[in-house]
Amino acid sequence: xxxxxxxxxxxxxxxxxxxxxxxxxxxxxxxxxxxxxxxxxxxxxxxxxxxxxxxxxxxxxxxxxxxxxxxxxxxxxxxxxxxxxxxxxxxxxxxxxxxxxxxxxxxxxxxxxxxxxxxxxxxxxxxxxxxxxxxxxxxxxxxxxxxxxxxxxxxxxxxxxxxxxxxxxxxxxxxxxxxxxxxxxxxxxxxxxxxxxxxxxxxxxxxxxxxxxxxxxxxxxxxxxxxxxxxxxxxxxxxxxxxxxxxxxxxxxxxxxxxxxxxxxxxxxxxxxxxxxxxxxxxxxxxxxxxxxxxxxxxxxxxxxxxxxxxxxxxxxxxxxxxxxxxxxxxxxxxxxxxxxxxxxxxxxxxxxxxxxxxxxxxxxxxxxxxxxxxxxxxxxxxxxxxxxxxxxxxxxxxxxxxxxxxxxxxxxxxxxxxxxxx
Numbered sequence: 294x295x296x297x298x299x300x301x302x303x304x305x306x307x308x309x310x311x312x313x314x315x316x317x318x319x320x321x322x323x324x325x326x327x328x329x330x331x332x333x334x335x336x337x338x339x340x341x342x343x344x345x346x347x348x349x350x351x352x353x354x355x356x357x358x359x360x361x362x363x364x365x366x367x368x369x370x371x372x373x374x375x376x377x378x379x380x381x382x383x384x385x386x387x388x389x390x391x392x393x394x395x396x397x398x399x400x401x402x403x404x405x406x407x408x409x410x411x412x413x414x415x416x417x418x419x420x421x422x423x424x425x426x427x428x429x430x431x432x433x434x435x436x437x438x439x440x441x442x443x444x445x446x447x448x449x450x451x452x453x454x455x456x457x458x459x460x461x462x463x464x465x466x467x468x469x470x471x472x473x474x475x476x477x478x479x480x481x482x483x484x485x486x487x488x489x490x491x492x493x494x495x496x497x498x499x500x501x502x503x504x505x506x507x508x509x510x511x512x513x514x515x516x517x518x519x520x521x522x523x524x525x526x527x528x529x530x531x532x533x534x535x536x537x538x539x540x541x542x543x544x545x546x547x548x549x550x551x552x553x554x555x556x557x558x559x560x561x562x563x564x565x566x567x568x569x570x571x572x573x574x575x576x577x578x579x580x581x582x583x584x585x586x587x588x589x590x591x592x593x594x595x596x597x598x599x600x601x602x603x604x605x606x607x608x609x610x611x612x613x614x615x616x617x618x619x620x621x622x623x624x625x626x627x628x629x630x631x632x633x634x635x636x637x638x639x640x641x642x643x644x645x646x647x648x649x650x651x652x653x654x655x656x657x658x659x660x661x662x663x664x665x666x667x668x669x670x671x672x673x674x675x676x677x678x679x680x681x682x683x684x685x686x687x688x689x690x691x692x693x694x695x696x697x698x699x700x701x702x703x704x705x706x707x708x709x710x711x712x713x714x715x716x
Contacts, residue, residue, distance in 0.1 A: 362415060362424055367408040367444070375400045375676045378523055378697055385698055386493040387622070387631040393668035398525055398676045403440070405528050405691065406675065407432055410444040418453050421446065422460020429461070429686065439691035440526055442677075443684040451707055454513040455481050457684070463711030466507055469571050470585055471500055472553065472624065472648060474564050478707055485512060485706040486696060489633050496527040496670045496693035497623040499710065502551050502603065502650075504586060508712035510689045514679035519701025524685065525674040527693040532617050535669050540662055541617075544605035548653035549619050551603065554644060557595030563634065564647055566597050598644070602653045607716065609690060616690055621658060622667050624648045679706065690714075 381396040383389045402408075409432075415421050425443070432438050448454050458465075458481050465481050475484045486494060500506035512524065555566035558573075570578040578597075582589050587601045607618035622628060626643040629635050635646065643649040643657075651657050674695065679685060687694060696706075 362421065363412040364425075364428060365410050365412050367410060367442075369402070370408050370442070374678050374680065376523065376678055378525065378676050380493075380671060380697075383493065383698070385489075385491050385631055385633055387495055387628045388664060388667035388671075389631075391664050391668055393664060395668075395672045398671065398674045400676045403526075403528055403675050405437070405439040405530070406442070406526070407436065407438045407440070408442040408444065411446060416447065418447055419456045419460040422457040423462065424460075426461045426463075433688060439528055439688040441686045443686070444680075444682070446682050446684055448513060448515075448682050448684065450515065451478050451482055454515075454684070454707055454709070455479055457513075458482070458511065458709045458711075463509055463511075463709070464713065466505070466710050466713040467571070468500075468710060470503055470569060470581065472502065472564070472569075472620075475708075476568075481709055482707050483710070485708045488696075490518070490522075490700060490704070491698045492631075492633055493698040494696040495623055495628065495667065496525070496674060496695040497620050498529070498618055498693050499689050501607075501618045501689075502549075502620045502624055504603065504716045505713050507689050507710040508714050509710075510687050510694065511709040511711065512679065512685045512687075512694070513707050513709075514681055514683045514685075515705040515707065516681055516703050517679065518699035518704035520699060521697050522699030522702075522704045523676065523678040523697045524706070525677055525695050525697065526685075526687065527670050527674045527695070529616050529618070529691050529693065531673045532669060533615075535673065536617065537665060540665065543652070544619075544621070547656070548602050548604050549621055549650050550600060550653050550655060551620075551624055551648070551650045552598065552600040552644070553648050554646065555597050555599065560594060560596060603716070607690065610714070618690065621650060622663055622670070624650045625658065625663055627660075627663055 377400070378398040379396065380386060380389055380398060381394050388394060411421070429441060432441055446457065448457060468475065468477070468483055474487045476487055477483055488494060498506070499510045555564065555569055558565040558567045566578055567573050570581045572578055572581070575591075579589070582599060585601070587599045589597050589599045591597050603619070605617070605619045605621065607616050608614070609616060626641075626646040626649040629646040629648070630639045635641070670693070677685075685694075
């Protein structure tokens with residue numbers, strides 16, 4: 294149509310592309326089910342007909358949502374979404390007293406970040422998730438983005454986010470053996486963190502201290518704090534370019550030895566081995582530790598000390614790209630020296646903190662190395678605040694997440710872990 298404006302023409306093209314990806318995914322699903330149910334063609338023709346009649350009904354229902362759902366790319370985001378975040382000398386922020394630490398976080402949009410919004414609302418959040426999935430796959434796989442912010446979703450409570458993730462159909466994974474202080478909300482969703490609100494959580498790749506970890510980590514903001522509580526992100530490719538190559542060589546040669554001091558639930562109100570391994574049974578916990586390749590030693594009071602070794606790098610399965618992928622800082626005892634729970638206890642030996650790590654041969658990681666890694670991470674962190682209804686999807690191999698301490702309000706952010714990968 295010659296009377297279309299250029300903007301409207303581009304919007305039409307985007308809609309056609311979205312429909313193409315949507316219907317191609319349906320076609321793949323159709324043939325997958327044809328193979329799965331081919332026995333019905335021989336054994337029960339009427340049953341097969343009823344099955345595909347129902348299938349076609351769902352396709353037609355979803356096609357109405359797909360054809361009416363418009364996605365807009367945001368070339369910029371509101372200034373309130375990228376506030377000035379002061380971090381030098383910030384209380385309860387590990388390493389912030391260093392002269393190398395940035396005074397404020399940089400405000401920019403990284404070239405691996407993309408923000409999109411729904412330009413019209415739909416009531417069925419399950420269908421929205423299903424129809425967004427092929428679009429998201431294209432953004433991550435073909436546009437080579439590592440972080441996607443989705444705005445204007447009709448999500449106001451945890452159940453909505455659960456249904457959205459169910460619609461997206463990412464393969465879920467549990468948080469078993471994880472080190473963060475968080476709780477399960479339902480079968481797909483966890484609290485992002487139950488750490489004290491004033492504590493700032495430094496950038497990290499989720500579960501990068503384990504042999505299995507999620508490729509996708511997806512956050513949803515349900516309510517925000519009155520002050521603080523931002524969610525800065527860091528892109529691993531930047532760290533590869535800026536961290537000292539001599540540090541890389543040493544970590545590449547020696548790897549990292551992680552250790553944990555996990556309390557019995559009767560001995561603490563913090564992280565316990567029971568909530569880490571999802572069991573109260575000591576033998577079951579030992580089986581799970583053995584499956585993870587951990588070594589362990591029980592204490593007479595019921596606590597357990599765990600240690601194991603992993604590489605500091607991971608190679609991407611598809612591209613062969615080497616990634617700095619570990620928690621050399623977030624699992625280091627100095628992280629807990631800045632924790633409010635350990636205020637006044639900064640002189641404890643490393644083994645007395647919940648977590649600690651060193652080089653794989655047992656040598657302690659030098660203080661200036663920890664400072665260098667932390668400072669480079671924060672100097673490259675992209676300022677980002679989440680607002681109620683926002684969903685942030687990260688490629689966990691390439692993008693780190695964090696949380697700035699906050700006060701006031703009822704900040705509530707929940708998380709989904711998906712697409713597990715093994716080393």
